Amino acid sequence: MPQSGTPQPVTPQPLSQPVPHPALSAADPELAALVGAEEQLQSDTLRLIPSENYVSAAVLEATGTVLQNKYSEGYAGRRYYEGQQNIDRVETLAVERAKAVFGVEHANVQPYSGSPANLAAYLAFAEPGDTVLGMALPMGGHLTHGWGVSATGKWFRGVQYGVRPDTALIDFDEVRDLARKERPKIIFCGGTAVPRTIDFAAFGEIAREVDAVLVADIAHIAGLIAGGAHPSPVPHADVISTTTHKTLRGPRGAMLMSRASHAKAVDKAVFPGLQGGPHNHTTAAIAVALREAAAPSFRDYAHAVVANAKALAEALLARGYDLVSGGTDNHLVLIDLTSKDVPGKVAAKALDRAGIVVNYNTVPFDPRKPFDPSGIRIGTPSLTSRGLGTDRMPLVAEWIDRSVQAAAKGDEEALTVIRTEVAELMAAYPAPGLPTA
Template sequence: MAVQPSDARRPAQTRPALAGADPELAALVDAEERLQADTLRLIPSENYVSAAVLEASGTVLQNKYSEGYPGKRYYEGQQVIDQVETLAVERAKALFGMDHANVQPYSGSPANLAVYMAFLEPGDTVLGMSLPMGGHLTHGWGVSATGTWFRGVRYGVRRDTGRIDLDEVRDLARAERPKLIFCGGTAVPRVIDFAGFAEIAREVGAVLVADVAHIAGLIAGGAHPSPAPYADVVSTTTHKTLRGPRGAMLLTRAEHARAVDRAVFPGLQGGPHNQTTAAIAVALKEAAGADFAAYAHQVVANARALGEELAARGFDLVSGGTDNHLLLADLTGKGVSGKVAAKALDRAGIVVNYNTVPYDPRKPFDPSGIRIGTPALTSRGIPSSEMGAVAQWIDLVVDAARTGDESTVSKVREEVRTMMDAYPAPGLPLA
């Protein structure tokens, strides 16, 4: 069914040129604005960017082609672009405390692939977290190019605690002698022990890569330990908790700067997306401020509060809770699959994603769990005191998904819309 803007509150006319040139596409953008405005977005990798980031993403920098790096371009007319990219680079280095930054990767997966190109030869061994245990495709999983071109060895979490077992990681590293070790993932609800991983990497002579795509904003805001003292390379997207545009960065120690830069360009990419680079620069400036630090700590506070409320309602949380922005709930005890629950929650205006849980007996496209995060709701200013209501809605809808009670789903949908009206989303130009 096509999504249409609500009659109650239509988007402001902020795109007259688009509306005139392509009213069909303009209507879809309006509909997405409405959807983002009146739904409770709980996907851990989603967020709201500021109006300033949105504006930077849509500037005339789109018109420029800029292969190369500042001062070493293959195109003329880069007097301004060089300054834009340098601004983003310097802000990234300062914010994350690393010697070098490359802000050109188009996304997180190409950024990680550049790391492979910088340090490995095809067939070399890489040690990363197993995808079903919470890792990422690009950490050597079989269906990814990283698992096809390289030899992937995988670690997981303990059955009894749901936490990474560094003894297992060390044993695997000693036995398999990887040249690259990844720490970080997409469904890791606990603090990552960067120091512990670094000790293992040093012992076996491996390059340590901290993939902090999910937690970069928490690190920038001081709500999660930093990998800077320990990792050879830090890879991150620039959206998610960092609240920037959809792009990526690679931060490195000085001795790895040239190898990483050459892997990004000319190894994998052509010209950078200059409008995205500008928006990254804006987001990095925002992330250096006191308001952002308060937001980062509130993300964690909200996640912990929501976890406590869900646990009190009988939800089985992987690892028992969270230290960061996300929760992973195993719904086996609730008598419903993650996919069925996620779709019912979506109908209720609560947006999560169905997700595998460690040692999941179900298939990945119909797994046992759901993944829940608090970055977007925190960006709206929703406080910890509202997490009881959020948990109650999730509980009601998950139970309704089991019984087929659509009237409860509809009732929750209206209550969610009322709360969203009370906490307007930043960056959305709604009338």
């Protein structure tokens, strides 16, 4: 079925095509050429990085408006600069739409990105040196959940939980035991490589037992939650942190949402705690994306993302691939390539040459180093936004399999053949937001 963001039928162009980005091309031809090259790359490759997506033309336009010209420190109605008549309305629009889409009592749309949004949660609810409990990075967590190399692990006492060796699912017995023992001020749930449904209710129960603030990091799955394809953390989490790109298909920004009782602490942590003026052009694009997320077609898209991921996982399993946790419940599939005798980094680079864009990734209990891990991480948001359905997932799995085999053999010719096949299929599914020929 058609997905939200699918381009309208292409209008025939005159023989004399206008120059793309004319002002940029005139002012900086070198940079304009790089933008054009990236547009072409995004158009003719199969993008499987689960944290990437295509924004609509409307979202793209909003990020390039004159709203970039305005400073707006503070919040709507409480600014430190004059001339905010329009900016206040833009931000209020984004806030109200976030509250409606996610069913929250409070929303802050000013965080610059996901990591600063998470850092604001620390500033709001903890003091330097306090204990925080988060998912270990090698098990699928995020750097900002208290991992040692992050500022959050250096400024706070990070304690990590993991997954069970037999199922690769979150070990809630471990989470509860650690929470009771360590008494963290904050518990983070969510991550960057978690292919299964997050049990927000279980985390909420543990957090209440130890009087911790539960922060649900839904950066990867925000669009699925908005579209009803993943359970919501709203009844269980004190604070919800998310980026606005990824599955939500907005610009590169972030939001913090919370219960009304935490609104003052959250807002004070974002500004003046961590940052100055918000990026008003990004706020506007967030508002556009949230309007799109409220449309019925967005629910179709969100459920299609999950259906495609499950179909792709099944096709890979049929080809003998080892998937962490045995499959997926969301948009993400984590592949352990140990049995294929091809390191994740080697496979990812070979896939890239074949026109299939993934990232190499650690898998739970990975014996290899993070920069040369055993796995690759793939996802279905981008291809779903282009309109590909479950009927195409066996072909995608075939291309992945052929590319991995070619990587093992050093067969560059096979990768070149796949690259041509990928480009041909992508031409049949124009990407939202990209210029058309």
